[in-house]
Amino acid sequence: MAEIPTPTTGYSAPTKSRPLGVTILAILLILGAILNLISVPGGLILYGALYTGYTALIGIINLIIGIALFQMIPWSRMAAIIMQVISLVIGLALSVVLGGMLFGALGISIMLMAMLPGIIISLIVIIYLMQGSIKAAFEGAQW
Structure with missing residues (x-):
């Protein structure tokens, strides 16, 4: 009679563990991307095709990165870092340009304060994904 494999017998493929922070980041990227894509039809009416196209593109890119992060x-990892750097640059540039155009130096200060949570989150994500243990977890992933 043939033996029925159990969890303790037979071959099992090596498992790789996904760090909790990567799981959380992947889920947040996926949810944010879905919200971006849901907002596209309304954005066409309010903001026009250029801004809405940008929003849709960012949503699609973040959805792909989120799914890929979840799958390790x-x-x-590097794609997520690059997107966060782009987010930082755009956020800082918009703060300076829009704030300066609207209200001068005071406007820049106000815009930077408004952008501060996003800047802090981007920096945290970049620092987290650059950690040696996170880098090693992705390098050890076999695909």
């Missing part, structure tokens, strides 16, 4: 695909 090695390139997704």
